[in-house]
Amino acid sequence: MLPLALVAVVAVRHRAVLAEGFGHLATARWPWLLAAVGVTCLTWVAAACTRQGAVVERLPGGRLLATQFAAGAANHLLPSGLGASAVNLRFMTVCGVPLARSSAALALYLLAESVGRLVLLGALLVVFPDALRPWTLLPDGFLVPLLLTLAAVVAAAAGVLALVRRVRAAVVAFLRTAFGEARSVHARPARALALWGGSLAFPALQATALVLVGRALGLGVPSAHMALAYLAATVAVALVPTPGGLGSVEAALVLALVATGGPAAVATAVVLAYRIITVWLPLLPGALTLGALVRLKVI
Template identity: 55%
Template sequence: MSQLQLETLPAPLPAAPCPAAPRRSRAARLVRPALVLLPLLLVGVWALVDRRTAYAGAARLASADPWWLLAALVFTCLTWVAAACVRQGALPERLPPGLLVASQFAAGAANQVLPAGLGAHAVTLRFLQRRGIALPRATASLALYSLVKPVARTLVLLVFLVAFPDVLRLGALVPDDRTLLLAAGGAALALTVAAVLLVTVRALRRPVLGFLRTALTDVRELHTRPGRVLALWGGAAATPLLQGSVIA
């Protein structure tokens, strides 16, 4: 190639710099420890604001029988084991027992902050997804867990009512007609709204139907495995018994 041709060639473009990997700022690294310590900070603030109640509770604990406190602690720890059994019984996949019990301890702690069990379900859903469980399977297991626990609790209560009929005065527990009417009206309204939404909103109908199919498939499979049935229903029945033992 002649000297003239070499001089007319365009100069090579400079290589594009490689994008540097994003570095987490110091503030971002401190967010998670701050969130972990936030509940402890809130407890400390509450103790300072309501010092009289905190002091009275500490005094009662200090004067209590340490062996009974130890027994209550043992039964409290067993409630986490029972909850872990129900969680495992509601899912076909096998979960690591130690991490599952630890997740239920964390779920119980979160449940003290958020109402209606939302904290426990949120922590458990996150744990199941980290274990590779798909979102429909995880949500189906949460729904089965939420359904089995009140059914098992009601059966345990009925057994105790039959065995000890004089323990509770049922007349004082039955709500009046107005309360029953309001509850029935609210339930009917909720079912009607849900039915209308499923019929009219196609984007909502498809995931709901998929969720129901997944849930029914898992329920049929779980109830063909005796180990899962024992964990699911046995753990759900043991939970109110353990909670009552803590109070006793």
């Protein structure tokens, strides 16, 4: 809850910019917004492809796609993507994939999605090196505490692994299962293509949706720079444990768009419209779908 409280404080301090951003929403061009809605729907298809590519067994396509739509709603109940992970873990076990292999497939999906996002970000930074300075997305004096926190977490995890034999045995068994699952998946070209193709398509489609919203609101920033801003912002806030990135993603996106040369008020309007399309509009139907899948024992 602490990140949400900090975002609320920032929102109150910059309420004038937020109000002006809401005012700009009335000037949006609807064809671009409808295109952004269509691209957002394609992100669930990309997520379903990546999920299928992470397991050897063939998953039922319709139920897999519906599960990805429902997982988006569950993702806003728990921090750091735990909601979507729980839904997909349950779905795979119901489909007959053993729990150990389902967990390994989930880890492979998360790894592939992270690699895909970083690859796209790195490629855009190489092509457009002067479009954005990623370190501007972090507050002043934030880097050292972040590194110290990460070092403390790594040291604590290493200490637990060294001292607790049962935990060490469980981790070794999981890694063995995960590597075995990864080898099995990559032994099948269709699965490997679905895994890595979907992991690249998913963030690319998300960035495309932001670009379309930017065009709808007349944000004077090149499309490639907007895509770069989106990827940099989402990577920068990946360690902030808010449900669905609520608050942290909005703040980082506004900062990133302003860093690429966009006016603050218009950038705020773009981020608000983007989050309405990608988060708030699908939330209620996603929650209803989640409830239906639970009642039908799909998950």
